[in-house]
Amino acid sequence: MEQVQFMRNLIIETPSEPGNFAKVALAIGQLEGDIGDIQTIKVGTLSTIRDISVQCASEVHLQRIVDAVNAIGEGISVHAVTDEVLQAHEGGKIHMKGRMEIRSLGDLRRVYTPGVANVCEVIKNDPEQADYFTGISNTVAIVTDGTAILGLGNIGPVAGMPVMEGKAVLFDQFAGISGIPILLDTSNPDQVVETVKHIHKGFGGILLEDIGSPHCFEIEERLKAELDMPVMHDDQHGTAVVTLASVLSACNQEGVKLSDSVVGQIGLGAAGLAISRMLMAYGVKEMRGIDQNEVACERLAKHGGTVIDTLDELMATCDIIVATTGVAGLIKPEMVKKGQIILALSNPNAEITPEDALAAGAAFAADGRQVNNVLGFPGIFRGALNAKAKKITYPMLIAAALAIVESTKPGDLVPHPLDPTVHLNVASAVERAANHIE
Ligand SMILES: NC(=O)c1ccc[n+]([C@@H]2O[C@H](COP(=O)([O-])OP(=O)(O)OC[C@H]3O[C@@H](n4cnc5c(N)ncnc54)[C@H](O)[C@@H]3O)[C@@H](O)[C@H]2O)c1
Ligand SMILES: O=C(O)C[C@H](O)C(=O)O
Numbered sequence: 001m002e003q004v005q006f007m008r009n010l011i012i013e014t015p016s017e018p019g020n021f022a023k024v025a026l027a028i029g030q031l032e033g034d035i036g037d038i039q040t041i042k043v044g045t046l047s048t049i050r051d052i053s054v055q056c057a058s059e060v061h062l063q064r065i066v067d068a069v070n071a072i073g074e075g076i077s078v079h080a081v082t083d084e085v086l087q088a089h090e091g092g093k094i095h096m097k098g099r100m101e102i103r104s105l106g107d108l109r110r111v112y113t114p115g116v117a118n119v120c121e122v123i124k125n126d127p128e129q130a131d132y133f134t135g136i137s138n139t140v141a142i143v144t145d146g147t148a149i150l151g152l153g154n155i156g157p158v159a160g161m162p163v164m165e166g167k168a169v170l171f172d173q174f175a176g177i178s179g180i181p182i183l184l185d186t187s188n189p190d191q192v193v194e195t196v197k198h199i200h201k202g203f204g205g206i207l208l209e210d211i212g213s214p215h216c217f218e219i220e221e222r223l224k225a226e227l228d229m230p231v232m233h234d235d236q237h238g239t240a241v242v243t244l245a246s247v248l249s250a251c252n253q254e255g256v257k258l259s260d261s262v263v264g265q266i267g268l269g270a271a272g273l274a275i276s277r278m279l280m281a282y283g284v285k286e287m288r289g290i291d292q293n294e295v296a297c298e299r300l301a302k303h304g305g306t307v308i309d310t311l312d313e314l315m316a317t318c319d320i321i322v323a324t325t326g327v328a329g330l331i332k333p334e335m336v337k338k339g340q341i342i343l344a345l346s347n348p349n350a351e352i353t354p355e356d357a358l359a360a361g362a363a364f365a366a367d368g369r370q371v372n373n374v375l376g377f378p379g380i381f382r383g384a385l386n387a388k389a390k391k392i393t394y395p396m397l398i399a400a401a402l403a404i405v406e407s408t409k410p411g412d413l414v415p416h417p418l419d420p421t422v423h424l425n426v427a428s429a430v431e432r433a434a435n436h437i438e
């Protein structure tokens with residue numbers, strides 16, 4: 001047999017009758033695939049689905065095994081071949097779970113009818129009691145139309161669901177917030193605003209996620225104006241907060257002032273424009289920017305930035321470079337200026353890897369895995385919800401950025417996302433800013 005090199009999991013459906021799994025095992029075994037763990041995912045009356053791990057020698061060997069299983073016929077088929085990342089997503093990453101266990105009829109009557117009716121009456125007579133007797137004030141809608149999923153582009157809301165589930169897991173783990181994905185099948189600002197307004201009563205806040213530009217700007221502005229609750233487009237402001245924090249940390253460590261620095265922003269979409277606006281508001285000496293889209297460039301100019309004609313010119317004239325284009329490898333090592341700070345933030349793949357940027361002479365370099373809005377949005381919403389804030393204001397965002405700077409260890413650009421103190425510090429700074437406490 002060829003040398004064993006890797007393991008894959010095959011999701012295989014068989015009719016729910018004895019003997020069918022044996023046929024699958026035989027087909028795999030005859031080709032010298034080595035069966036490991038077997039997990040039954042679903043048992044239905046008609047068919048059963050199992051996750052079978054198989055060690056294979058190569059991709060070609062794997063394909064032969066898949067073909068052999070499919071060739072059995074008789075209702076047996078391979079639905080998917082997964083790896084460890086896909087496996088971590090099987091069944092989805094989130095699940096709505098009760099906070100009470102119902103063990104007795106007494107419990108049932110307290111948690112459900114008739115007891116619950118009294119709670120409904122309490123809330124009917126004083127709607128603010130919903131803050132105490134429901135989970136609404138601790139629940140945030142994660143709303144996407146799927147038009148700018150990471151740097152993958154307009155792949156639709158369903159394909160973007162793994163990102164939204166990921167944001168929900170981060171909300172839960174870092175801020176104790178229930179995040180509920182809402183997938184919209186429209187990008188029309190009127191319809192998005194109308195839909196979110198009609199569902200907002202079940203939520204304490206709205207996180208807009210991976211909604212592309214330019215429609216994201218109108219959607220966020222209108223929702224902020226029309227709803228009395230925290231609304232934030234993560235890719236704009238969550239990213240801008242974390243970027244400001246990392247730029248401040250880099251400047252502190254280099255002994256330079258942001259107000260003496262020229263910053264170049266590559267990509268002026270949702271993330272890029274918000275980063276530019278925040279850095280300008282924070283007093284950067286000059287904000288330069290470039291985008292392949294003329295309207296995006298005009299937006300930067302309208303907000304006081306300088307549009308630059310070529311990427312080479314931008315790279316050659318700025319002390320700090322931030323890139324949010326979604327285009328992997330856009331920045332070539334030969335474009336990097338010695339001593340530059342380079343934040344290439346596109347996910348899943350950066351415009352230049354930190355290793356390449358540092359090797360080319362950058363003083364500091366990071367990518368979108370390190371400088372990531374995960375450092376911002378959980379704590380920002382925790383703080384806003386704690387303060388019962390009606391809006392997420394600019395001072396709250398600046399407070400969040402400064403809390404991230406304070407949580408950063410010397411020598412680092414940003415804190416470790418698994419360091420729970422950063423999320424607590426951001427939450428507390430945002431809550432204080434919302435309550436105008438210095
Ligand atoms: N690290 C983070 O926390 C973080 C947060 C938000 C977004 N991002 C990343 O930033 C990227 C953009 O996200 P977005 O929400 O701003 O998307 P977007 O679609 O709103 O903006 C992308 C912009 O880049 C421009 N662009 C594309 N190719 C270009 C090129 N070759 N030269 C110049 N401009 C170019 C587009 O015209 C557009 O204006 C994504 O890859 C996303 O993963 C990272
Ligand atoms: O999702 C992330 O990892 C960060 C950001 O929201 C992005 O769109 O890339």
Ligand SMILES: [Mg+2]
Binds near residue numbers: 150209234235
């Ligand atoms: Mg995003």
